[in-house]
Amino acid sequence: MEREYMEYDVVIVGAGPSGLAAACRIRQLNEEISVCVVEKGSEVGAHILSGAVFEPKALTELFPDWKEKGAPVNVEVKGDDIYVLKNAEKGQKVPNFFVPKTMHNEGNYIISLGNLCRWLAEQAEALGVEIYPCFAASEVLYNEDGSVKGIATGDMGVGMDGEHKDSYMPGMELHGKYTLFAEGCRGHLGKQLISKYNLDEGKEPQHYGIGIKEIWKVPAEQHQEGLVVHTAGWPLAENGAAGGSFLYHIEDNQVVCGLITDLSYSNPYLSPFDEFQRYKHHPVIKQYLEGGERLVYGARAICKGGIQSQPKMHFPGGMLIGDDAGTLNFAKIKGSHTAMKSGMVAAECVAEAIKADRANDDVVEFGEAYKNSWAYKELWAQRNFGPAQHKWGNIIGSAYAFIDINIFNGSLPWTLSDPVADHEQMKPAAEFTPITYPKPDGKLSFDKLTSVFLSNTNHEEDQPCHLTLKDAEVPVNYNLPTYAEPAQRYCPAGVYEIIEESEGPRFQINAQNCVHCKTCDIKDPTQNIVWVVPEGAGGPNYPNM
Structure with a gap:
């Protein structure tokens, strides 16, 4: 069945902060430019997950009257606590003077990024942008000259066996003079474009963390609206890994807590999910959660x-744009403001190109415009934070960051290197002892399947598996004997299992559980797992993450 197509001036893939900011800015500049946004979630915000302490700089540029317009940006940060957790019982609060200034949050807000994206979508639609949730961009379309023509959404109603069901409906082609890819971290079309056009030539490999997050309703006496708590050290350091936690007090006696595990870890027995469960039992964290009710769970790289x-x-x-290109500022543990700014700069360049009657060009001026933006300058000044953490660990790395950022404002005349990809850091299981994690108590700590239930994840079961293997033999024949098949542990949703059967072990993929975090695509040591989009609307349905 031939696919139908629609033509727009600009097609945007992904209704996250960068994509929606770009859509709004284009229409602000020229209401004659037609813009559509496709979003694979069941609604805008359904797949959005972030901490999130929000710096409103880009939002203020985009909508100076955002407060009057009712943007869901309400809880201003009132306090910053940073702890080094020494072990399971002890933690040392870091004096404010010694904290890198990027971690100070005066003037910032604690928000639900999902709800902010819902609000941005309302503003975009009011400006005349067409937004289509439930449509997953599955394929990049090209013109004969090799330029991007647009995208095709995935076919619906295809069975697990590849056959068309009665409900079959072919995907739709969306053609544009320009297509902006705003899929977020490890976008699967972004990966293809980076490879096709050698966009990462001369660059170091991208580095990642897996963020696992929960929202709790806690007793009023334990709640301090506006309080921000970050920690480093235990539990990850105990198993040779790096990362840190966040705990934010939002409105309505709710607390957001999470753990970011750096995916450069070496021990294949490490489980980021179980490290997070341990973390909640530390007295520094437990004091805020005890007696509360867990409401929502999710994960995202x-x-x-x-x-x-x-x-x-x-x-x-x-x-x-956005985290399809890696615009997050790890030194601040924030990326929404830089993602939005990248989208706004792209919008301005695209609007000018269309005004000049250019189509499907390489808008090279975007590169220079982005480098002249405050977003790039901010990332440049804080470029050494992440490599320092990898090179020297959280404590010494943070001490270096204090000198680099607080004293020299990021102007030290060198750039630290971090040339080894995260998946290459994994070492053989024979070099480690299996980690025995405590059983969940059902009060502060929980199992994976109970947690995934709170993510409202749902996929049409009779569809091709969206977690594809380049070689189906690798998990059992190589990853299992060499690395004890770490997919069982690095996935925070219980997607991957080794099933022991009479004829031998079998690798099982429970694709219905997938929360679209992309960790498997990143951390698999042989890069054998490739994440592709499932049918539109599949995946988590986060209410306010």
Whole structure:
């Protein structure tokens, strides 16, 4: 069945902060430019997960009257606590003077990024942008000259066996003069574009963390609206890993807590999910959660490679924006403001190109415009934070960051290197002892399947598996004997299992559980797992993450 197509001036893939900011800015500049946004979630915000302490700089540029317009940006940060957790019982609060200034949050807000994206979508639609949730961009379309022509959404109603069901409906082609890819961290079309156009030539590999997050309703006497708590050290350091936690007090006696595990860890027995469960039992954290009720669970990978890993963001017919290009500022543990700014700069360049009657060009001026923006300058000044953490660990790395950022404002005349990809850091299981994690108590700590239930994840079961293997033999024949098949542990949703059967072990993929975090695509030591989009609307349905 031939696919139908629709033509727009600009097609945007992904209704996250960068994509929606770009859509709004284009229409602000020229209401004659037609813009559509496709979003694979069941609604805008359904797949959005972030901490999130929010810096409103880009939002203020985009909508100076955002307060009057009712943006869901309400809880201003009132306090910053940073702890080094020494072990399971002890923690040392870090004096404010010794904290890198990027971790100070005066003037910032604690928000639900999902709800902010819902609000941005309302503003975009009021400006005339067409937004289509439930449609997953599954394929990049190209013109004969090699430039990007647009995208095709995935076919619906295809069975697990590849056959068309009665409900079959072919995907739709969306053609644009320019296509902006705003899929977020490890976007699967972004990966293809980076490879096709060699956009990462001369760059270091991207680096990642896996962020696992929960929202709790806690007793009023334990709640301090506006309090921000970050920690480093235990539990990850106990198993030779790096990362840190966040705990934010939002409105309505709710607390957001989470753990970011750096995916450069070496021990294949490490389980980021179980490290997070342990973390909640530390007295520094337990005091806020005890007696509360867990409401929502989710997980998402983040890009943390910084400028050194950022690919060229423009190519014939399109651009990468937001975390499809790795714009997160790891030194601040924030990325929404830089993602939005990258989208706004792209919008301005695209609007000018269309005004000049250009189509499907390589808008090279975007590269220079982005480098002249405050977003790039911010990332450049803080470029050494992540490599320092990898090179020297959280404590010494943070001490270096204090000197680099607080004293020299990021102007030290060198750039630290971090040239080894995260998946290459994994070492053989024979070099480690299996980790025995405590059983969940059902009060503060929980199992994976109970947690996934709270993510409201749902996929049509009779569809091709969206977690594809380049070689189906690798998990059992190589990853299992060499690395004790770490997919069982690095996945925070119980997607991957080794099933022992009479004829031998079998690798099982429970694709219905997938929360679209992309960790498997990143951390698999043989890069054998490739995440592709399932049917539109599949995946988590986060209410306010």
